[in-house]
Amino acid sequence: MDVQLTASHWVYLGGILVILATMALRKNIVVPAVIATFLTALTFSGSIVTGLSSIFNASLVAAKELFNIFLIIAMVTAMLGALRQIGADRMMVAPFRRVMRAGTSSFLVLAAVTYVISLFFWPTPAVPLVGAVLIPVAIRAGLSPLSAGMVIAICGQGMALSSDYIIKVAPGISAAAAGVDPDAVADKAMVLSLIVGGTALVITYLMQKRTWRIPSPDLLVEWESTARRGGDTDGDEPSGGAGGGGRHAAAPSPEPAGGPTGGGTSAAAATAVLTRTTDPIVDSSEDEKEKERRGTAKAFAMLVPLAYLAFIVYLMLGKFTEVVPPLQGGDAAAIVGGIAALILFAAAASTDRGSFLETTSDHLVDGLVFAFKAMGCVLPIAGFFFIGNPEFATTILGMPVEAPGPAILFDLVTAVQAHLPQNAFVTSFAILLIGVVAGLDGSGFSGLPLTGALSGALGPAVDVDPATLAAIGQMGNIWAGGGVIIAWSSLVAVAGFARVPVLDLARKCFLPVMAGLVLSTVFAVLVF
Template sequence: MLIELTALHWIYVSFILLIIGFMVMRRDTSLICIIGIFILAITATGSLSSSISGIFNSFIFAITELLSTILVISIIVAMSKALTITGINDYMISPFTKLIRTPALAYWTIGILMMVISWFFWPSPAVALLGAVLLPVAMRVGLPALGVAMAMNLFGHGIALSGDFIIQAAPKLTADAAGLPVMEVITASVPLVFVMGAVTTVVAYIFLRRDMKKGNLQVGTISQSNFITGDLNEKERDVLSQLLTPNTKRIFAILIPLLFALDVVAMSVLNLQGGDATALIGGTAIFILILITIAAHKNKGLEKTTSYLIEGFQFGFKVFGPVIPIAAFFYLGDSGFTQIIGEFLPKDSQGIVNDLGVALASVVPLNAPVGAITLTGVGAITGLDGSGFSGISLAGSIAQLFSTAIGAGAATLTALGQIAAIWVGGGTLVPWALIPAAAICGVDPFELARRNLLPVVIGLVVTTIVAMFLI
């Protein structure tokens, strides 16, 4: 059933275009998002007081949705600071320095490890597992922190999450909506996932190397290490690194990876995924932080534990501060609208972004090439809410409609819509969705989104063309 588009839909689209335009111009978009929230609210309610309140309520909603990610990032950073200041980090990364000797090896090794771990446990816990250990290794061999974030982001939140071959949450949603067996969608998605992944990661690496050679991107210019070491000079860092004996550092260097490895085993045995897996990683990081602090600072361990946590939370909220207004605006495109502003959308509305996807599908001719282009467009539009998953059921439904009219290609179209939605909304383009990788690596999430934009768009174009021949 076609939903009639209202002024709210067109306002939302207009502000999306404005936000994209400002991001391309490297300008901050927080004010634009706040104005967008206000205009949507006053258009819907007609009440000035409700609209002003709506801005604040949208912030609360966004913070609530993002809180688990903010917490785990803050805790991981607090632990990383303790590791670096006590010198344990140097012992931990020494084995990897023998394996990763060049920026190219760092990029591809981190990316492939991220992809494999993400297949089993999803990307957020994988980022936490890999980032704290491999970021310093990569930077030492010349790969900038932004390059590390791109590798983890594109391979984890891109390739692994869009295919979701092991956990199968994404293909289950799209397959059910399209009326297809899950394995049929997974089989159809394999060539598309790997075409998208290969094109995007190779193009991203080429651009990365080009900017490194030109001097536009240098190692250490944007990195978590600036936060971790703070304003300490070399002499002060040397004194602090002597808080533990070499043998104690070696014990911790073995114990910490072992504890995280046990987390991986627990995730597998207990079938922990997504938020549960992230919580396990976060709890383990707190436990490690306490052990290190007590061992290193002895009598002052109680106070130092709190000090590290405070600095971790300061870092977490500093990173997320600019993201919250943007997240608040984009959440209005989904179920957040009703919860924040109220029941002001049309009766049969599925949310603003889903309505726009249905509207797009209803005005295009039904043939294989247009079907493929439309499913990519619908997937990308529904991914704008930053979830990646909220709109993939719609992609499955529209794929079923197109395949019925075309007479073939249901599984391929379903897989294509799923891939587009998750690459855009699951964590490679929408700024708050890629926060975990950006925060662990200490890079600007908006800069990471800009870096990902062209490779992902090129990947989507190539993948859409390939899908046309598979339908």
């Protein structure tokens, strides 16, 4: 089918190329995306008013499509804030320290705990939790600091975030741009993420095993002293890289807060000693309060995993049996948010009965602030790629509802199809490469609208399910930009806790991850 390309098509194509070039230069792409949206709308309509309004409309349309994602992030973050306030977050991972007695067991425990926590709560809270509590134990058990950092990055920022199977932020963005069912993208992304992660972990194990040592308490002392001599100034320096985020600034120095046992009680203990010598009645009262607090923390440390374990069981029963009705659309994410909200209320009420209503509100506000900090830049970027989709272009361009919207991106793809090899492998690896390039900005999610939109346009032409291509593009986006092979991403937080140079960590992760991405793409084309 012949497609007549207009000036707006060429402007839109130029916008895509500029965005890709900006990503390759490791710069933020919000400004190029907004300018490209304005110029595309201006060229299409010939009206400066439409061009200006499209800047707002594009972000508004993206916000409507993605606000459920913002809300689930906010609720889960708020819940974790309440759990952190009572100390339940550390107690959830403390039992795993008992089985970390050698390099191999520490490797496996770090992988499993990081993956599970990141799958349910995202890597941002998982890295500080696992880093502060389990990395020192792993070092003592003989695991090298670089190995610990690689495992956490691969399982958290990589394997868990690239599928995002529970919260479904990434599949939602990919599916919205591709015009397919989010569950279809999520299911395929889960399989592909396990292939990439499994391959990367096996290669990492084989490469790093020779660096592990015999368990000894001296290893922990050596690790801490080496980090101090190595220029870990004030414990803040590793977080200074681009994309690291100020919220990780204190990451490299968790020990002063209480050491690897997660105590943070040295000041409290000193106070208790002073009180015991002067007022035994006050001391007894403080002991009772501390016991009550620890009991509450233990209860929630058990409640949260059990609640989400029950949800997983229900999810699996609905998917593979007829015992319960299967969840539809965004039901899974909604249930995760509902569970998080109830746990948030209960945790706040258990520790702050007098003003828990205000405390709960504060946690929710913190969650929303974090959600918009983490995802806010995605809105104008998604808005630009949505303008190439006829389903959204009508609203963005202010056209009548009944009018057909311009299919700018699909027209471009159709126009170049005759000049491209009609081959599923070539197309799949092209989407993967675009995803990796798009992830070079270090955010992980900003390229998902691009790979999703291209998947929706290219899939039918090469007889590949667009959901499969979207999942492949999602792998490239997040394994690169999510914080595994890009040093200017949130990988700086992992490097900070492991106390290793972030460039060394990124370089060591590159080969295992790229091998996994290639293998997973071949699998997707042959099996899906």
